[in-house]
Amino acid sequence: MNELISIEELIEVLTYLNDEELMEVRKAYKIANELHAGKFRQSGEPYICHPLMVAFILAEFHVDKDTICAAILHDTIEDTPITQEEITRLFNEDVSLLVDGVTKISQMNFSTKQDQNMANIRKILMAMAKDVRVILIKLADRLHNMRTLQFKSEFKQKENSLETMEIFVPLAYCIGAYRIKSELEDLSLRYLEVDKYRYYEEIKLKTEEESHSCLTEMLLTLDEMLNEQNFVHEIKVRTKNVYGIYKRIEEQGHQLVDIHDLLSLKVMVQDIPNCYLTLGMIHSKYHPLHHKFKDYIYNPKTNMYQSLHTTIFGEEDRLVQTQIRTFEMDQVASFGLAAYWSLHQENARVKMQEEFKKYQFYKSLVEIDEMFADNQEFVARIKDELLTAKVYVYTIDGKVVELPVGSTPVDFAYYINDHLGNTMIGATVNDQEVPFDYQLKTQDRVRIFTDEYLSASEILLDKARTTHAKMKIKENIAHYS
Numbered sequence: 453m454n455e456l457i458s459i460e461e462l463i464e465v466l467t468y469l470n471d472e473e474l475m476e477v478r479k480a481y482k483i484a485n486e487l488h489a490g491k492f493r494q495s496g497e498p499y500i501c502h503p504l505m506v507a508f509i510l511a512e513f514h515v516d517k518d519t520i521c522a523a524i525l526h527d528t529i530e531d532t533p534i535t536q537e538e539i540t541r542l543f544n545e546d547v548s549l550l551v552d553g554v555t556k557i558s559q560m561n562f563s564t565k566q567d568q569n570m571a572n573i574r575k576i577l578m579a580m581a582k583d584v585r586v587i588l589i590k591l592a593d594r595l596h597n598m599r600t601l602q603f604k605s606e607f608k609q610k611e612n613s614l615e616t617m618e619i620f621v622p623l624a625y626c627i628g629a630y631r632i633k634s635e636l637e638d639l640s641l642r643y644l645e646v647d648k649y650r651y652y653e654e655i656k657l658k659t660e661e662e663s664h665s666c667l668t669e670m671l672l673t674l675d676e677m678l679n680e681q682n683f684v685h686e687i688k689v690r691t692k693n694v695y696g697i698y699k700r701i702e703e704q705g706h707q708l709v710d711i712h713d714l715l716s717l718k719v720m721v722q723d724i725p726n727c728y729l730t731l732g733m734i735h736s737k738y739h740p741l742h743h744k745f746k747d748y749i750y751n752p753k754t755n756m757y758q759s760l761h762t763t764i765f766g767e768e769d770r771l772v773q774t775q776i777r778t779f780e781m782d783q784v785a786s787f788g789l790a791a792y793w794s795l796h797q798e799n800a801r802v803k804m805q806e807e808f809k810k811y812q813f814y815k816s817l818v819e820i821d822e823m824f825a826d827n828q829e830f831v832a833r834i835k836d837e838l839l840t841a842k843v844y845v846y847t848i849d850g851k852v853v854e855l856p857v858g859s860t861p862v863d864f865a866y867y868i869n870d871h872l873g874n875t876m877i878g879a880t881v882n883d884q885e886v887p888f889d890y891q892l893k894t895q896d897r898v899r900i901f902t903d904e905y906l907s908a909s910e911i912l913l914d915k916a917r918t919t920h921a922k923m924k925i926k927e928n929i930a931h932y933s
């Protein structure tokens with residue numbers, strides 16, 4: 453994991469860039485290498501290995517050459533004499549804005565209350581909203597730092613791990629980069645709870661061993677079934693990360709036997725119709741546990757995750773979760789927004805930024821920015837609404853809605869649409885009447901009652917938790933007064 457890497461090895465994986473672009477990458481390397489010359493990391497490696505590894509991680513997503521150059525240069529403004537203006541002159545405005553955006557993030561500290569710090573965090577978050585590539589570079593940077601954390605003091609290890617859990621894991625979730633999220637979680641847990649990490653890692657390995665024959669047999673059966681239909685497909689065995697198991701048992705109080713997705717089968721096919729056909733074939737062979745079926749294709753998560761999940765009675769009497777999705781959905785599930793690079797060659801950068809605007813994270817960020825002039829309040833809201841746990845509730849017709857923990861039926865109504873919120877007079881959860889400030893729980897089925905002749909008032913304002921609902925209520929009150 454901490455292998456040294458050379459510029460030639462990086463160039464080798466950048467097969468998707470043309471010669472001219474590769475020249476730029478070499479130039480970035482040459483400059484960064486000179487600037488960091490004579491500096492070493494605590495591991496003893498020359499410093500340049502770190503930015504090279506960050507670029508290497510990003511190359512897997514097929515990011516553009518500006519992102520690669522910025523990754524190689526990402527620590528130069530902060531640690532060396534070069535300025536943002538010089539980077540603009542040597543490369544272009546994009547590269548220098550990216551490096552600058554990433555530089556500020558390393559000064560992001562949620563625990564210092566000083567207003568200067570709060571103003572800084574605000575600037576960083578808004579820079580991320582403006583160019584999602586800033587988040588990608590920063591996540592890759594954090595991932596490499598976490599992978600090499602063994603060389604830091606115990607204090608630093610704990611501090612960085614906490615910060616990773618507090619900021620970077622939620623960020624990775626927000627843009628749907630599950631692969632990065634899982635690795636960051638496991639690396640953090642390893643330093644925060646050494647014994648627990650070992651314990652759950654052991655459980656994970658044991659489960660893998662025990663279910664090996666069951667999963668292999670099922671994999672072969674499914675493979676044969678899909679071959680008979682001439683479906684282009686790929687099937688993989690996927691294991692839950694150690695942190696995922698830890699969280700379910702320690703924090704949510706589940707028993708190990710109740711965790712059906714400890715090991716799952718991931719079936720990838722070509723298009724959406726084939727996903728549903730595959731689901732049908734699987735259900736005709738293995739009985740489904742009927743309350744465990746989830747359709748995230750019709751109902752994507754707010755980070756655009758799409759897949760069908762079904763838990764089936766598999767071989768050897770084991771319950772096995774099966775995830776069915778298209779190859780494209782799988783790319784999005786692993787890399788999140790970054791998948792746009794490999795999925796859309798033309799204009800990927802513009803398309804990715806456009807796509808980002810559909811993400812709940814982006815929408816909330818912009819709303820909170822608009823609503824709160826005070827930096828302290830802004831940061832508090834971000835932590836509270838965006839970088840926080842979520843609940844998943846249902847509309848009356850079965851659509852899944854994701855809201856921050858602590859949300860009420862009022863937040864739910866405004867999430868669905870403004871009209872529903874503005875005319876709301878009551879709500880039921882699972883067919884029981886609930887007060888406006890009832891705190892929604894995962895699995896709740898929510899119905900909103902309205903009266904066309906009434907309109908949202910001050911009363912609703914303190915029953916809402918999300919900035920979105922509060923903003924809409926205030927707009928409505930202003931409109932009628």
Ligand code: MN
Pocket residue numbers: 502526527593
């Ligand atoms: Mn760095």
